[in-house]
Amino acid sequence: xxxxxxxxxxxxxxxxxxxxxxxxxxxxxxxxxxxxxxxxxxxxxxxxxxxxxxxxxxxxxxxxxxxxxxxxxxxxxxxxxxxxxxxxxxxxxxxxxxxxxxxxxxxxxxxxxxxxxxxxxxxxxxxxxxxxxxxxxxxxxxxxxxxxxxxxxxxxxxxxxxxxxxxxxxxxxxxxxxxxxxxxxxxxxxxxxxxxxxxxxxxxxxxxxxxxxxxxxxxxxxxxxxxxxxxxxxxxxxxxxxxxxxxxxxxxxxxxxxxxxxxxxxxxxxxxxxxxxxxxxxxxxxxxxxxxxxxxxxxxxxxxxxxxxxxxxxxxxxxxxxxxxxxxxxxxxxxxxxxxxxxxxxxxxxxxxxxxxxxxxxxxxxxxxxxxxxxxxxxxxxxxxxxx
Amino acid sequence: xxxxxxxxxxxxxxxxxxxxxxxxxxxxxxxxxxxxxxxxxxxxxxxxxxxxxxxxxxxxxxxxxxxxxxxxxxxxxxxxxxxxxxxxxxxxxxxxxxxxxxxxxxxxxxxxxxxxxxxxxxxxxxxxxxxxxxxxxxxxxxxxxxxxxxxxxxxxxxxxxxxxxxxxxxxxxxxxxxxxxxxxxxxxxxxxxxxxxxxxxxxxxxxxxxxxxxxxxxxxxxxxxxxxxxxxxxxxxxxxxxxxxxxxxxxxxxxxxxxxxxxxxxxxxxxxxxxxxxxxxxxxxxxxxxxxxxxxxxxxxxxxxxxxxxxxxxxxxxxxxxxxxxxxxxxxxxxxxxxxxxxxxxxxxxxxxxxxxxxxxxxxxxxxxxxxxxxxxxxxxxxxxxxxxxxxxxxxxxxxxxxxxxxxxxxxxxxxxxxxxxxxxxxxxxxxxxxxxxxxxxxxxxxxxxxxxxxxxxxxxxxxxxxxxxxxxxxxxxxxxxxxxxxxxxxxxxxxxxxxxxxxxxxxxxxxxxxxxxxxxxxxxxxxxxxxxxxxxxxxx
Numbered sequence: 012x013x014x015x016x017x018x019x020x021x022x023x024x025x026x027x028x029x030x031x032x033x034x035x036x037x038x039x040x041x042x043x044x045x046x047x048x049x050x051x052x053x054x055x056x057x058x059x060x061x062x063x064x065x066x067x068x069x070x071x072x073x074x075x076x077x078x079x080x081x082x083x084x085x086x087x088x089x090x091x092x093x094x095x096x097x098x099x100x101x102x103x104x105x106x107x108x109x110x111x112x113x114x115x116x117x118x119x120x121x122x123x124x125x126x127x128x129x130x131x132x133x134x135x136x137x138x139x140x141x142x143x144x145x146x147x148x149x150x151x152x153x154x155x156x157x158x159x160x161x162x163x164x165x166x167x168x169x170x171x172x173x174x175x176x177x178x179x180x181x182x183x184x185x186x187x188x189x190x191x192x193x194x195x196x197x198x199x200x201x202x203x204x205x206x207x208x209x210x211x212x213x214x215x216x217x218x219x220x221x222x223x224x225x226x227x228x229x230x231x232x233x234x235x236x237x238x239x240x241x242x243x244x245x246x247x248x249x250x251x252x253x254x255x256x257x258x259x260x261x262x263x264x265x266x267x268x269x270x271x272x273x274x275x276x277x278x279x280x281x282x283x284x285x286x287x288x289x290x291x292x293x294x295x296x297x298x299x300x301x302x303x304x305x306x307x308x309x310x311x312x313x314x315x316x317x318x319x320x321x322x323x324x325x326x327x328x329x330x331x332x333x334x335x336x337x338x339x340x341x342x343x344x345x346x347x348x349x350x351x352x353x354x355x356x357x358x359x360x361x362x363x364x365x366x367x368x369x370x371x372x373x374x375x376x377x378x379x380x381x382x383x384x385x386x387x388x389x390x391x392x393x394x395x396x397x398x399x
Numbered sequence: 400x401x402x403x404x405x406x407x408x409x410x411x412x413x414x415x416x417x418x419x420x421x422x423x424x425x426x427x428x429x430x431x432x433x434x435x436x437x438x439x440x441x442x443x444x445x446x447x448x449x450x451x452x453x454x455x456x457x458x459x460x461x462x463x464x465x466x467x468x469x470x471x472x473x474x475x476x477x478x479x480x481x482x483x484x485x486x487x488x489x490x491x492x493x494x495x496x497x498x499x500x501x502x503x504x505x506x507x508x509x510x511x512x513x514x515x516x517x518x519x520x521x522x523x524x525x526x527x528x529x530x531x532x533x534x535x536x537x538x539x540x541x542x543x544x545x546x547x548x549x550x551x552x553x554x555x556x557x558x559x560x561x562x563x564x565x566x567x568x569x570x571x572x573x574x575x576x577x578x579x580x581x582x583x584x585x586x587x588x589x590x591x592x593x594x595x596x597x598x599x600x601x602x603x604x605x606x607x608x609x610x611x612x613x614x615x616x617x618x619x620x621x622x623x624x625x626x627x628x629x630x631x632x633x634x635x636x637x638x639x640x641x642x643x644x645x646x647x648x649x650x651x652x653x654x655x656x657x658x659x660x661x662x663x664x665x666x667x668x669x670x671x672x673x674x675x676x677x678x679x680x681x682x683x684x685x686x687x688x689x690x691x692x693x694x695x696x697x698x699x700x701x702x703x704x705x706x707x708x709x710x711x712x713x714x715x716x717x718x719x720x721x722x723x724x725x726x727x728x729x730x731x732x733x734x735x736x737x738x739x740x741x742x743x744x745x746x747x748x749x750x751x752x753x754x755x756x757x758x759x760x761x762x763x764x765x766x767x768x769x770x771x772x773x774x775x776x777x778x779x780x781x782x783x784x785x786x787x788x789x790x791x792x793x794x795x796x797x798x799x800x801x802x803x804x805x806x807x808x809x810x811x812x813x814x815x816x817x818x819x820x821x822x823x824x825x826x827x828x829x830x831x832x833x834x835x836x837x838x839x840x841x842x843x844x845x846x847x848x849x850x851x852x853x854x855x856x857x858x859x860x861x862x863x864x865x866x867x868x869x870x871x872x873x874x875x876x877x878x879x880x881x882x883x884x885x886x887x888x889x890x891x892x893x894x895x896x897x898x899x900x901x902x903x904x905x906x907x908x909x910x911x912x913x914x915x916x917x918x919x920x921x922x923x924x925x926x927x928x929x930x931x932x933x934x935x936x937x938x939x940x
Contacts, residue, residue: 012794012939013851063768107455111758115598138596144737170595173767174448176774180767214768216597218761223453227892234888241884249877283827286897289889290834290904293882297838300881301845304874332848335794339787339844340837346783347833352775354445354768355830362834 014334018327022375023319023382029375033264036368040271050274053281053357056228058221059103060114063214064121066096067135067183070211075100078124083113092353096181097214107220114218127207134173134202135181135212142166142206149201157198165193169202180212231285238292239263246296250303253384258299261377265295265368272364278357287361294340295369298333299377305329306378318385322378330374337370404928407921414913415808418815439818443825443899446773448766449592450600451895453578453759454561456585459498460754461553462541463491466501469524469539473505476523482512485535495585499546503527503539510534550585556753558587561604563749568603570594578893586759590895597763599742605756607712608746610668611661612729613641614698615706615718618655626654641708643715644733655715657708662698667691671747673740674730681740684730685747692727700724711743776829783836791840795847797937801922802843805914809839812910817903825899835907841878842915846871851940860936864923868916875916879908 022029044050054061064070075098076089088101102113127133132145143166150157157165172191173182185203188194194202239259246255266288273280305325313321344366348359422439426432444451466489477484485507492498508516516537520529526545530538541549554577562575570591578586594600616638620626626640627633634640637659671685687695699707699721708718709731717732734740788806792799813832817824850867858866882904889901927934 012796065767107757107759111601111761114761118598140596170766174765175767175770178767179771180765212765212767214765216761216763218758220759222455223760227894230891234891237891238885238888241888242881245880245884246877282892282894282897285892286827286889286900289885290882293885294838296881297841297878300877301874304877308870328852332844335848336841336844339790339840340834342786342790343783343833343835343837346786347779347830350775350779350782351830351833352772352779354772354826355776358827358830 014331015327018330020327021323022326023323023379026375026379029379033268033372033376036268037264037271040268040275044271044274047274050270051277051279052228053279053284054101054103054217054219054224055282056224056231056280057103058105058110058219058224059101060110060117061099061101061215061217062114062117063092063097063099063216064211065180065214066098066125066211067181067208068096068210070096070098072098074124075121078120079117082116082120095353097353104221107222110218110220114216118213118216121211121213122209125211126209131207132205133209134169134185134206135209137170137206139163139166139170142170145205146201149205150198153197153201155195155197155201161193165198168192169194180214181210182208184208227282231282234285234289235266235292238289242292242296246300246303250307253381253388254303254307256384257377257381258296258303260380261299261372262292262295262369264376265291265365265372268368269361269365273361276360278360281357283355283358284361287358287365291362291365291369295365295373298337298370298373301333301336302326302329302373302378303381306381319382322382326374326378333370333374337366341366341370404921404924407917408925411808411918411921415811418811421815421818422811440814441821441823442769442773443823443828443895444590444592444762445764445826445896446769446824446829447592448595448764448769449590450594450597450764451591451760451762452589452597452601452604453761454587454589454604454756455495455759456554456557456587457755457757458495458550458553458585459492459501461549462498462501462546463489464753465541465549466503469527470503472523473503473520476519477516480515480519482508482516482519484508499541499543499550501541504532505537505539507535508537553753554585554587557756560608560750560752561587561589564603564745565589565591565600567745567749568600570600587756593766594763595766597761599738601758601761603742603746605758606746607752607755608665608749609712609751610665610747611710612663612695613655613657613661613708613710614702615708616656616658618657618706619643619718620654620656623654626656630656641710641713641715643718644711655706655708655718657710661710662707663687663691663695665747665751667695668747671744673734673737673744676730676732680732681734681737682730682732683734683740683743683747684728685744687727687729696724696726772826773829776826776833780829780833780836783833787836787840791843795939798847798939801919801926802840802847804922805843805919806836806839808918809835809907809910809914812914813903813907816906816910820902820906822902822906823895823899824903825896827896827900828903831900831903832907835904835911838882839907839911839915842871842875842911843919845874845878846915846919847938850936851938854936854938854940860934861927864920864927864936868920872916875912879912883908 070091072089072091076087079100080087083102085102085105090099090101092099100117122133122136132141134142143163146166147162150162168191169188172178172188174180185199185206185208188199188202239262243255243259246258269288269291302325305328306322309321309325341363344359344362347355348363351359422436423432424435426435470487470489474487484505487503487505489503490501492501517529524539526542527539528542530540532538558575558577565573565575572593573589573591576588577584578588591600617629618626623640634656638656639659641655641657643653643655667688667690669686669688671683674682674684676682702721703723704720706718706720708715710716731743734743788799788803791802795802810832846867849871850863853863853866854860886901886905889897
């Protein structure tokens with residue numbers, strides 16, 4: 012089986028078309044970027060609070076927003092996680108102390124608005140220690156015959172059950188606990204009498220002060236530039252400067268287009284996304300290296316062919332493998348995007364988009380740049396020779 | 400050839416066994432296998448749940464305290480040597496960056512005392528530099544070396560106190576580290592795996608926990624103004640005003656005039672523990688050290704019938720009347736619950752913080768989210784794996800098996816290496832493994848395509864395999880180095896999750912060079928050696 016048989020397309024001759032495609036992609040991304048007043052950064056880079064809350068049923072978004080807005084000044088975002096009864100409550104851009112206070116107020120407000128009966132312990136938001144402390148005396152009174160260690164184990168078993176899928180943090184009824192190890196009818200009665208169930212559970216909370224945010228932002232930009240620089244040096248060392256330059260320009264092109272698409276799809280740039288972008292810088296380079304490797308090899312064998320022809324043949328010869336390798340990595344990334352869950356969504360999106368753009372640029376962008384640069388340098392040499 | 404093959408097979412088998420041993424040990428049952436897996440593969444906070452805090456020590460507090468102390472000493476010495484002055488005060492650095500720029504200003508020293516004043520400062524305040532502003536006024540700045548030492552000491556003491564408090568909470572796996580390079584860097588990273596109640600920990604870490612016992616001179620007053628009015632607007636020498644905590648406000652007590660210097664401070668404590676009084680109410684009792692015993696005994700004996708103020712962080716918790724001579728113990732009443740009493744005991748035992756702290760970052764992941772992330776990662780990984788393997792078999796026929804073996808061995812070596820290096824597996828790390836599934840077979844594709852090309856060009860199978868591997872070798876090295884270079888720069892971020900990703904991907908890629916080149920080639924050789932003459936290779940053409 013073979014994807015392409017004896018492919019012979021004049022890629023370099025059609026470079027104007029690819030140039031136009033790249034230009035459109037860049038223009039669309041960058042104009043969306045400009046129109047929206049810059050990229051949408053996550054709290055990793057701006058500073059802010061994100062609290063991920065799971066509800067027992069469809070979350071009452073407006074009620075949540077109203078309750079929290081009443082107690083925290085500034086904008087509160089309540090974003091639904093599709094397919095789950097989950098929301099991400101966020102606020103941003105304030106001082107460290109205010110952000111920490113806001114995080115506390117969010118938790119408090121949620122438990123006042125959606126929590127269990129005040130006199131009872133909210134099992135959906137209790138720690139194992141708190142649950143054990145709460146149950147200790149009543150269990151002794153009920154003569155359940157459990158010592159301290161057993162009570163601790165019981166509390167851990169109950170919360171372990173609550174936290175494992177498909178409950179994933181929230182119980183809808185205390186009767187669900189029936190199957191849990193150590194929960195006898197007597198114990199269940201005590202649990203019911205001491206504990207209630209709030210309608211929500213806080214699954215994660217993140218507070219990032221503006222100081223750390225600014226620090227990470229600087230590091231993100233520097234890391235990307237250093238990575239590109241490192242690659243330029245390595246390729247210049249292994250090939251020639253012109254190859255390194257062409258590859259780096261192509262990769263830079265990929266990063267800008269990927270960022271543009273992030274802006275177009277209104278996705279946030281988080282630290283994970285930057286990690287994905289840096290991986291792309293390396294990965295997108297791979298396909299380019301495969302083509303360049305072939306160009307170098309062919310050049311060393313047949314010196315008489317014109318450089319443009321060698322490049323064109325090399326692209327054609329490596330086409331099958333470029334499409335196949337990218338396709339396989341693309342499948343992995345796509346599976347991560349579809350099944351990998353909410354936390355890795357941005358990361359997987361960057362990879363999926365980036366692999367597509369990166370493959371395109373390895374085939375259609377890097378090589379024309381290599382040719383242009385060489386022609387420009389040669390004409391420069393000729394001019395210099397004439398002048399001399 | 401045959402001998403060569405045996406040697407290679409041994410290397411591969413040994414590597415596999417060593418890695419498997421690193422991952423699951425030598426289990427005798429399924430339970431043991433699971434337990435060993437859990438022990439050897441260390442999960443990051445984002446997968447197992449827990450809290451990560453970055454906090455900043457407000458070094459400016461330590462500098463302010465140091466300046467205040469020096470001003471007290473200077474005033475005493477000036478009085479002793481009867482050198483007059485108009486005023487001594489210090490600047491109040493507002494931020495961390497300005498902390499070591501603190502200045503003490505001395506104004507109105509008579510010109511004829513200049514010599515004596517200079518001599519006194521040089522002798523008494525050796526860590527400060529004196530600069531005259533004009534003939535009677537002076538400015539004192541702290542020496543850079545001393546500032547450095549004070550910063551270091553403050554950060555170390557803060558870390559020590561925080562460590563004590565965390566240990567006291569029974570968080571066995573927690574770690575407290577300095578963030579950043581220099582040992583004067585004021586940021587501290589606290590990671591607490593498995594913690595499910597971060598709010599409580601945050602408030603415990605943040606409390607300065609400065610315990611002071613004062614002699615009450617006058618009070619209580621309902622308002623600050625009332626207290627001042629009683630003394631005609633100016634407090635008597637050697638006293639100060641302290642507010643009481645809102646908790647005791649219901650008893651109608653607000654402000655107390657107390658002695659300026661405390662009788663006993665937190666440093667004089669030997670032990671503190673939660674206790675219940677005769678009505679079952681929670682309180683915190685404390686025991687004094689040997690050294691403080693005598694002082695406290697003498698003081699209480701002298702002051703029977705007077706009140707004693709027990710203040711925490713500058714706020715009075717209780718102000719009981721001294722009934723009799725107390726030698727070595729006391730109690731702080733007014734705890735709202737057992738936890739409250741326990742926390743206070745812990746704070747008192749672990750000592751006070753030398754400076755305030757501020758939270759720069761908190762990352763808390765509940766155990767349910769971590770469990771979901773693992774499950775989703777597993778599904779994504781399996782789907783990716785099955786698809787990739789299927790495509791390899793469809794495209795390369797029987798040689799797909801070669802790639803599959805290499806791929807699985809790649810994963811085994813990666814996980815084994817993570818176990819041996821005690822590296823932490825994070826959610827981005829899992830993403831790295833899934834991504835690696837796609838990238839690992841890239842190398843196989845490069846090699847297989849080369850072999851096909853050679854076969855098409857009419858080469859014999861054995862020669863085609865050799866040429867294929869040789870020609871693809873440098874391409875594989877170049878592509879891997881390019882990706883590893885990018886990963887190296889991810890380390891700059893220093894956040895555990897991203898580092899986990901970089902480490903996982905790097906180890907995976909290095910292992911990939913071994914599996915896709917060495918292992919895969921050995922497998923081909925093995926297959927060829929089984930065919931007697933003119934061997935054929937099933938590689939999809």
